[in-house]
Amino acid sequence: METLPGVALPAPARPRAGVARVVANVLYRRSTLYLLLLLTPPLLWFGGVYLGSLLSLLVQSFYTFDDFTMGVTPELTWANYKALLDAANHDIILRTLSMAGTVTVASAVLGFPVAYYMARYATGWRKGFFYIAVMLPMWASYIVKAYSWTVILSKGGIIYWLVERLYLLPALEWALTLPGVGGSSLSTSNLGRFLVFTYIWLPYMILPIQAAIERVPGNLMQAAADLGARPTQSFRTVLLPLAFPGVVAGSIFTFSLTLGDYIIPQLVGPSGLFIGNMVYTMQGSIGNIPMAASFTVVPIVIIGIYLTVARKLGAFDAL
Amino acid sequence: MRSEARYEDGPRAPWWLKVLAYGGLLFLHFPILMVGLYAFNTEESAFSFPLKGLTLRWFQAAAEREDVLGAIKLSLQVAVASTAVALVLGTLLAGALYRRRFFGKEAINLMVILPIALPGIITGIALLSAFRLAEVTPNFWTIAVGHATFCVVMVYNNVVARLRRMPHSLLEASADLGADGFQTFRHVVMPQMATALLAGGILAFALSFDELIVTTFTAGHEKTLPIWLLDQLGRPRDVPVTNVVALWVMLITAVPILVAWRLTRGTEDVAGSSK
Amino acid sequence: MSSIAVELKTVSRHYGAVKAVDGVSLSIQDGEFFSMLGPSGSGKTTCLRLIAGFEQPTSGSLLLHGQEAAGLPPYERDVNTVFQDYALFPHMSVLDNVAYGLMVKGVAKATRHKEAETALELVALGGFGSRRPSQLSGGQRQRVALARALINKPRVLLLDEPLGALDLKLREQMQAELKSLQRRLGITFVYVTHDQGEALSMSDRVAVFSQGRIEQVDTPRNLYTRPKTVFVAGFVGTANVVSGELARRLTGSERPFSVRPEHMRFAMSAEGNRVSVEGRLVEVQYHGASSRYEVRVEGNQVLTLSMLNGEADEASLPRRGDTVRVAWAPEAMVQLESGG
Ligand SMILES: Nc1ncnc2c1ncn2[C@@H]1O[C@H](COP(=O)(O)OP(=O)(O)O)[C@@H](O)[C@H]1O
Ligand SMILES: [Mg+2]
Secondary structure (H helix, E strand, C coil), rough: CCCCCCCCCCCCCCCCHHHHHHHHHHHHHHHHHHHHHHHHHHHHHHHHHHHHHHHHHHHHHHEECCCCCCCCEECCCCCHHHHHHCCCHHHHHHHHHHHHHHHHHHHHHHHHHHHHHHHHHCHHHHHHHHHHHHHHHHHCCCHHHHHHHHHHCCCCCHHHHHHHHHHCHHHHHHHHHHCCCCCCCHEEEEEEEEHHHHHHHHHHHHHHHHHHHCCCCHHHHHHHHCCCCCCCHHHHHHHHHHHHHHHHHHHHHHHHHHHHHHHHHCCCCCCCCCCCHHHHHHHHHCCHHHHHHHHHHHHHHHHHHHHHHHCCCCCCHHC | CHHHHHHHHHHHHHHHHHHHHHHHHHHHHHHHHHHHHHECCCCCCCCCCCCCEECHHHHHHCCCCCCHHHHHEEEHHHHHHHHHHHHHHHHHHHHHHHCCCCCCCHHHHHHHHHHHHHHHHHHHHHHHHHHHHCCCCHHHHHHHHHHHHHHHHHHHHHHHHHHHHCCHHHHHHHHHHHCCHHHHHHHHHHHHHHHHHHHHHHHHHHHHHHHHHHHHCCCCCCHHHHHHHHHHHCCCHHHHHHHHHHHHHHHHHHHHHHHHHHHHCCCCCHHHHCC | CCEEEEEEEEEEEEECCEEEEEEECCCEECCCCEEEEECCCCCHHHHHHHCCCCCCCCEHHHHHHHHCCCCCCCHHCEEEECCCCCCCCCCHHHHHHHHHHHHHCCCCCHHHHHHHHHHHHHCCCCCCCCHHHCCCCCHHHHHHHHHHHHCCCCCCCEEEEECCCCCHHHHHHHHHHHHHHHHCCCCCEEEEEEHHHHHHHHEEEEEEEEEEEEEEECCCCHHHCCCCHHHHHHHCCCCCEEEEEHHHHHHHCCCCEEECCHHHHHEEECCCCCCEEEEEEEEEEEEECEEEEEEEEEHEEEEEEEEEEEEEEEHHCCCCCCEEEEEHHHHHHHHHCCCC
């Protein structure tokens, strides 16, 4: 038997010995043990810290809050959930839901053209440019963005200046008198609040839609065109159905994020609480954790339903 | 001629679509530009437009403020601590979940995403109520624990995507050539996933650095930078410093995001879609 | 003196209901060029992976150089693999790829790089060490994968369709190189392929796989001249397998038999001791050196007959549509086991 020319190895090197190798062998043979070792720290963390907290929250939503002593006793009751149906609380829930819905629709309408252009027409450096141009505002500090809007919407700020320059001030003032939209000024109106919400969550709508459209092969559109579909037809019959899971995926973010927000309603818009504000005040100044807890169950349930529907619509493939 | 032009630049967009797309971008960046602009504003307690004048003096003023520096320092420390935890937990999870199928895998997957899928108030109040039950007063560590919990998914998403793209035959080749599990991890897996790990870590860092809603529940009297900013909004007299700090925060987060994007470009999306 | 390098004793590997390898027994001699041949999905790769240690048998036992290998991880087996996709480490230079096996065994850098350079020369890639795998062509990557395995001086080298991704010309060149390398190094090669020409031309012995089982293990010559089963006769080369009623009329038994196309000739009449059958010529294919004739005989069976061009007088050859008689010597018939 010839050896490799010029190679003078001492007999083929033997497996190395040592503790590491022994441990490696054990883990190799017992792959379940290996899996358990990998999973134990994260499971302890998530199970202990996160799920434990959620569970304790759920349990506390059944505790009793004594209005006189302002104390919580571990007596189980449905009272907190019944209280959700009070007219005032009912209003809060409806107010939050309608804002979340409106913001979601607006984000989809505004975001779709951007996403469509990104996925279909932006090539080369433009593609990267668009991606970054959407990503940076998305990752930019939430509180700074919110703050920036209080600056923009303020009296004497840029919007008022622009509106005045365009001689549209009467129109704006008329719009602010409309019920449901208005308020005494832009920054205390529902319109202002809606603008800020839409702005902040818009990128979360654009990216999933873009990803979904990207996955539609370009030649599918061409095929539709070949078969005689006019552009609007192929858009409606081919692209829209395929991009829809992306819209649903994006709407999960815009909806859920609006639903749970309590900072923006505090900074911009008329008085009148959102679910988030209610939770915050209940636990904070009042110390009524049970009521706060039962309030959090509302978004959990709504989002649960939303996710179930979204999964049916295939949104998770677009994430 | 038409078809050749298409070949070079892709199809041409109709003008109205271009207007809508670039208009959308303008909308996304307009408030950010305003932050940049107002940081140089001379006016002390209002936001009138056009600006009355430009100055650099607020940068000096902000840099001398103890509370600003303290908040930045705290936010950085929290971000470092929670990113460290997220890196370890996220990598372990990615290693466990990327290939093997086992009972409960879907549930674990869901559990990792839940902290960012559910609104921040839920995570926040849940943690707070648990801390109260355990009689822990909110402190640095309660903030970091909360942040780490929702940062894990950033690392996990990036690492798992990279591992799934790595051909399994590389691991087999390594074992075949005599490397045990540890050696394979060190010489093959680690170099392959390093940039994904870095990108995930950066995103986790940025996420933690910016987080406000959960933090308002877990921070107690501590002031992270976002909380400091939130408080500032109730102090109209301090507007110039707020403006400057707002610009700083923008810049501090933009850089890592760009780096993360470069690190994962062409391989997978920075999992931004689930910030 | 020849000893047994690899031995499988009724080894099975099942994935749920899929019997990827099903009761396979074989022994591979030291220094042998042994091929596993079979259609896609017949269990060759799984068999190779069992030997390498990437899979564990569901049942049966596997011996490497006489030692039980069950439970032995791949990194403790004196066996190396050339992967079908090469599996070169993309983040390492070619030199570091080749030196990998020595590195994990703790060989010093200078030494292992010197040896890696030598191994690269062995596969005619001297001087390519500083490149990245992505900068090499398919054929070059294949050689790097080979050098990376050989540097460990394995006693057994496993190759899973190593030439599958190469174009025809390169494939033929590499076949010759692999064969000569194997002769020079004397290492046992276990070679997986679905290409029967490749298996026949390179191997000392070939195992023919079908549906997770071995149909026959034999020398290339015997596989061709003495196939044992209908499957082997049909898979290794072209064969006319005759069974059923026609077989009974010709041989007196329904047991199938096969006749190679080159052993068949056209005949004028039933003559002497030759076996013959009448039919209609339905197709003539020109193949350069030879031509193929397809004759439909009774029972709707088609026999294929192959003749060197120029062997017979052009004018005397039948044309499409003609009624012809096909004849062959009784020795050309090989009795087959039915089944498969
Ligand atoms: N990991 C696996 N899980 C399930 N089925 C498998 C697996 N590996 C191989 N098989 C099945 O086993 C059979 C044999 O596969 P393989 O050994 O790859 O065949 P070959 O290499 O001859 O093409 C195929 O039907 C294949 O689908
Ligand atoms: Mg195979």
